Amino acid sequence: MHFSNKIFAFILFKVLLSVGLSTKADNTAILIATGEYPPWTSQQIKKNGFVNHVISEAFMRQGYKVDYIYLPWARSYADTESGKYAALSYWACTEKVQPTFYCSDYMHKEAYVFFHEKTLPFPNWESLSDLTGLRIGATRSYTYTKEFWNAYEDRSLNIIINNDDNISFNMLVRGRLDTIIVSSITGSMILNKQFPPEIIQNITFNDRPLVENTAHLLLPKKIKSSLELLKAFNTGLAEIKQDGTYDKYMNDLIMGKY
Structure with a gap:
């Protein structure tokens, strides 16, 4: 009976741990700076544009909810670089950005x-x-x-x-x-x-x-959690490319649905 109680307690601990981790992931909201550049990014079109649709879906697969703040491009860059926002959607991964940003895998050309x-x-x-x-x-x-x-x-x-x-x-x-x-x-x-x-x-x-140019999500090196977020995004991006979701979004882009 004592042994059974230990097993039960261990199983309960694992379940609670799993639920706790799941709840944390499901409730993790991130704010990403972006700008108006349809059909890639725009608050006026479907799913905030092709790029932001890809970003939201990739993060959603990893348990993150994305909100976007629309700013002039120069300000969105500077504010994200300073750590005000979790990431910047989107930019080319040039030599200029690499000292202060991590670059995601590319989303499109x-x-x-x-x-x-x-x-x-x-x-x-x-x-x-x-x-x-x-x-x-x-x-x-x-x-x-x-x-x-x-x-x-x-x-x-x-x-x-x-x-x-x-x-x-x-x-x-x-x-x-x-x-x-x-x-x-x-x-x-x-x-x-x-x-x-x-x-x-x-x-x-x-x-x-x-x-x-290839298009990337930029994450500020000033924020300690950026590497963890980068890994999550790249994993989600690879998943939607593998299961055909990305191709569907790209076809919608070509057909003018954004």
Whole structure:
């Protein structure tokens, strides 16, 4: 009888421990900084956009509930780097971010291309210097490439910085810019949502990308729990890629459902 009581107590301890751990995981809420960049991230569209949908699902598989705070991109970066938020959705894993952030496994790849009016004789460019003389629209705090930002700093290219891609597109259709650098999918969505067919049919983009970036969740090294959170996210991301959930989300993206 005494031996049975020990067994019962041991089993009860394991059950309570299991329940306690489960409750803790189920109730763990994290706040992630992000910004407006449809269809990847946006509070105006389905599931906060493709990237945030992937992030929420990956964390949910690991027992975390995600909330998002939408900020200008530069502020979302700085505030997350300082440890104010659990993670940043989303960024390229460049040399600049690596000293202060952990980078997750990549969520997708995106090509940044030059949109322009079809009537513009856009150069068959090989290097950025081939774009000299063009008024180029770009968005503040986007990654692009080091060479691109150097060309902005030294004024070797006429790059006009705006707060978001929508402003750049409006300047393009009004003739105040010659070209703008935007993700091909994002640019196509902005055109289809905000402009009439007679304008859309006059806009195209150059096939040569400036860069193809991989998209990552960034977690601040300043927060001690970031490595644990990183492991949980990567595990959840691998799971949704393996079971077909990720492919479904990607198909929804291509079909314009975000």
